Amino acid sequence: MLTYQSIAELIEAAEKEGEKLSRLVLRDQAEQMELSEEELYKRMEESFDVMCEAVRKGQDKNQRSTSGLTGGEGYKMKRYSEETDGGLSGSFMTRAMSRALAVSGCNASMGRIVATPTAGSCGIMPGCLVSLYEDRGFSKKEIVMSMFTAAAFGMVIAHRACIAGAQGGCQAECGSASGMVAASMVELSGGTPKQCADACAIAIGNQLGLVCDPVAGLVEIPCIKRNVSGIMIAFSAADMALSGIASEIPVDECIDSMGEVGRSLPASLRETALGGLASTPTGIRLKEQVFGKQEAGN
Amino acid sequence: MNVFDIIGPIMIGPSSSHTAGAVRLGRVANKVMNNEKPVEVKIELSGSFAHTYKGHGTDRALMAGIMGYHSYSEEIRDALQIAKDRGIHYEFIPTDIPGAHPNTARMHIKGEHGTTCVVEGASIGGGNIRVDYLNGMRVDFTGERNTILVMHYDKPGLIAAVTNLMAEKYRDVNIGNFRLSRPVKGGEAVMTIEIDGMPPKGMIEDMRQIKDVTNVILIRAI
Numbered sequence: 001m002l003t004y005q006s007i008a009e010l011i012e013a014a015e016k017e018g019e020k021l022s023r024l025v026l027r028d029q030a031e032q033m034e035l036s037e038e039e040l041y042k043r044m045e046e047s048f049d050v051m052c053e054a055v056r057k058g059q060d061k062n063q064r065s066t067s068g069l070t071g072g073e074g075y076k077m078k079r080y081s082e083e084t085d086g087g088l089s090g091s092f093m094t095r096a097m098s099r100a101l102a103v104s105g106c107n108a109s110m111g112r113i114v115a116t117p118t119a120g121s122c123g124i125m126p127g128c129l130v131s132l133y134e135d136r137g138f139s140k141k142e143i144v145m146s147m148f149t150a151a152a153f154g155m156v157i158a159h160r161a162c163i164a165g166a167q168g169g170c171q172a173e174c175g176s177a178s179g180m181v182a183a184s185m186v187e188l189s190g191g192t193p194k195q196c197a198d199a200c201a202i203a204i205g206n207q208l209g210l211v212c213d214p215v216a217g218l219v220e221i222p223c224i225k226r227n228v229s230g231i232m233i234a235f236s237a238a239d240m241a242l243s244g245i246a247s248e249i250p251v252d253e254c255i256d257s258m259g260e261v262g263r264s265l266p267a268s269l270r271e272t273a274l275g276g277l278a279s280t281p282t283g284i285r286l287k288e289q290v291f292g293k294q295e296a297g298n
Numbered sequence: 299m300n301v302f303d304i305i306g307p308i309m310i311g312p313s314s315s316h317t318a319g320a321v322r323l324g325r326v327a328n329k330v331m332n333n334e335k336p337v338e339v340k341i342e343l344s345g346s347f348a349h350t351y352k353g354h355g356t357d358r359a360l361m362a363g364i365m366g367y368h369s370y371s372e373e374i375r376d377a378l379q380i381a382k383d384r385g386i387h388y389e390f391i392p393t394d395i396p397g398a399h400p401n402t403a404r405m406h407i408k409g410e411h412g413t414t415c416v417v418e419g420a421s422i423g424g425g426n427i428r429v430d431y432l433n434g435m436r437v438d439f440t441g442e443r444n445t446i447l448v449m450h451y452d453k454p455g456l457i458a459a460v461t462n463l464m465a466e467k468y469r470d471v472n473i474g475n476f477r478l479s480r481p482v483k484g485g486e487a488v489m490t491i492e493i494d495g496m497p498p499k500g501m502i503e504d505m506r507q508i509k510d511v512t513n514v515i516l517i518r519a520i
Contacts, residue, residue, distance in 0.1 A: 004299070029301050043302060050308050066312065066375075067353040107311030110355050110375040117304045118424070119314050125305075147305055154304035163304070164423060180304070217346070218353050219312040290353045 002028045004155040007197050007251045014193040021193050022148040022184075029148070045144045047114045051103065051126035052133075054113050058102025065108035067290045070220045074102025092135055093235070100127025100231045104224040117154050117163040120170075120212075120219050121177035123227030125150065128181045128234050138188055146184035153180045153200050160252065161259030165212035166271040168262025174226050175207035175258060178234040179251075185238040194246075201247035201254040203237035208254075209261055211269035213276025216287035222277055307425055310374045315401055316347075316354035319421025321374060322441065324363020326429055327405045327417040329515045330447075331364075334409035339364060339381070339388040345400035347421075348392035357390050360403055369425065399428070429517075435479040437490045441517055443474055444496060448489040448505060449513040452480045459508050460489060468498045486512075 002025070003009060014021045030037045057063070059078050064071035080087055081094035089097070104123035107113045116125040129146070132138045154163065157176045162168040182199035191199070207230075215221040241247075247254065268275030277283050309318040341360055343351050351357050355374070362377035363369075365384070373380060381388055395402055399420030408414050419429035428440045432447065439445045450456055457478065464471050472494045480487035497516060505514040 025301065033300055040301070044305065047302075047305050047308060066355050110310055110312065110317070110358070112308065112370060112372055113311050114306055114308050115314055115318075115425070116306075119309065119311050119318075122311070148301060151301035151304040155299055155301070158299060158304065166423060216353060217350050291349060 001032060002152075004152060005159055007153060007156050007200065007255075010152055010156070011193045011197055020145075020149075021152060021187060021196060022145040025148040025152040026145070041144065044147050045140070048129070048140070048144050048147065050112055050114050052130055054103040054106040054111060054122075055099045055126055055130050057111050058104070058106035059098060063102075063105050063109055065105070065218075065220055066110050067108075067216065067218050067220065069216070069218065069286060069290065070108055070224055071105065073224060074098050074105050077101050092131065093232070095135060096127050096131040096231055096235070097228045099130050100124060100227045101224060103127065104227040108218070108220045108224065117158070117176055117180070118165070118173045120165055120223050121173040121227060121230060123224070124174060124177035124230040124234065125181045127227065127231040128185055132185065132188060142188055146188045149187050149196060150180040150184040153183045153196075156252070157255050157258075160255045162262060168259065169210060169265050169270055170212040170226060171204070171207045171210040171258055172262055173212070174230040175204050175210060178203040178207060178230045178237065182234040182237040182241070185234065186241050189238070189242055191242050195241040197251040198245075198247045199238045199241035201249060201251035202240055203233050204251070204254045204258055205247065205249065206233050206237065208258060211265060211276045212271040213269060213278045214271065214273055215278050215283040216290050217271075217273040217278070218290070221283075221286070308370045309425065310359075310370060310372065313354050314425040315421045315423050316350065316356045317359045317374070318369040318425035319401070319423075319427050320356045320359035320403065321363040321367065321369040322425065322427045323403055323417070323419045323421060323429070324360040324405065325366070325368070326419065326427070326517055327364050327407055327415060328366045329517060330415045330417060330432065330513075331407055331409050331413060332513055332515070334411055334413050335384070336364060336386055336407045337410050338408040339386055340391065340406040341389070342391045342393045342395065342404040342406075344393055344395035344398045344402040344404070347401050347403055348394070351390065351392075360405065361388060364405065364407065398430075402430075432488055433486065435481055435486070435488050437479060437488060438477065439475075439490050439492060439517070442519060443492040443494065444519045445517040446491040446493065446497065446502070446505070447515040447517065448491065448511055449515070450487055450489070451510045451512065452482075452484050452487040453510045456508070456510055457489065460491075460505060460511070463504055463508065464501070467504065468501045471495070471497065471501070
């Protein structure tokens with residue numbers, strides 16, 4: 001059985017058995033949870049279906065958040081992508097951005113999402129995987145299987161560091177999500193287990209220190225846009241790893257470092273809405289707009 | 299921890315602690331009411347809940363849970379309207395419960411047949427909850443494991459009756475934690491029993507048949 005204490009353990013097991021990480025993880029989890037592989041696959045598939053549905057809902061022109069602070073971002077980016085033939089980043093990437101915005105917006109408007117690993121970073125995995133599914137012709141089966149790899153990486157991150165903004169800042173939520181999905185995209189593209197680990201290491205390393213500073217304490221500003229940065233980092237990390245660029249710092253050490261940085265962040269930058277963008281004059285004004293003036297400073 | 303703790307839960311946004319956890323707290327109250335339709339709901343909100351409940355939809359989430367919806371039910375968004383349509387009178391009261399967790403709610407519920415209950419608990423992050431009090435009695439469970447609440451009248455031999463039933467008829471059940479709360483001798487009391495795995499079919503029903511047991515509630519693990 002796997003312990004999910006280190007990614008080195010996962011890579012070693014996959015290399016030894018000559019198997020994909022996702023296969024290994026599915027088999028192990030079925031054993032540990034005392035369920036059949038088919039049942040686990042079905043449950044994961046259901047999560048992927050929810051992601052696809054959240055993309056569709058969040059791209060609605062009239063999508064607005066419960067607080068009224070945000071809305072319509074997924075729609076705007078989709079329209080821009082179509083009207084400008086892909087804008088600056090190209091059609092594939094701008095469409096992926098639209099999906100990340102849409103899912104994150106769906107979350108802000110009390111729609112149904114999959115926490116991956118949390119609600120704050122719920123747009124990153126669908127932004128990447130739904131794009132590979134809808135625009136790059138990967139089969140649903142391949143995509144759903146790759147989510148087991150992402151999950152295994154996430155379990156190691158949760159064990160060694162953390163996945164909650166209140167504990168480790170945004171690097172623990174969006175950083176973890178990017179690292180997880182980067183690994184799964186490398187596996188989907190035919191990369192080795194070691195390259196999956198490199199992609200995760202690069203993605204986490206590139207978001208190290210990112211603080212959690214939600215305006216008014218709401219999962220909207222800057223969270224929704226950070227989901228877009230999250231997918232850009234995930235794609236670039238996966239491409240780097242696939243091109244043969246390795247991470248000099250091994251992934252487990254990157255994760256430990258993320259945990260360490262998280263512990264050294266002041267409380268004001270860990271989801272308390274007391275620092276960063278949340279405590280800017282505009283951030284405070286927006287908070288007053290939603291919750292009323294008497295709450296300012298709380 | 300398993301893969302679905304990382305890819306999941308499937309939930310209604312925007313926040314696992316302010317929305318998903320709040321629904322689960324509400325669901326505890328729903329189970330305590332044992333299918334009796336609520337007519338009056340008064341919810342005290344403390345700490346962060348008191349300040350931010352509207353923007354996070356915590357009010358809708360708690361009401362949705364009280365009405366029996368799940369943390370993945372899309373009805374959460376419209377829960378306050380649904381409550382109105384069902385003739386449930388509700389009220390949210392921002393307050394300060396001294397010493398309570400920052401995300402604490404105390405729910406006072408009255409049912410159509412006059413049953414009342416008070417559930418106090420906190421959303422402690424990631425959709426996890428901790429239930430602190432039930433009808434003023436300390437219960438203190440997290441819902442990480444399947445939890446059985448045995449509401450009963452404090453009578454000699456009752457703990458033995460419950461645990462003997464488990465030991466003799468349902469031998470595979472392993473108790474991970476047990477707590478008895480009994481504010482007044484001979485009065486209303488509650489056993490909090492956390493078990494490994496799911497309770498076998500029939501066990502909850504059998505427990506309900508024990509004399510002086512008034513209700514048995516199963517709170518499933520996340």
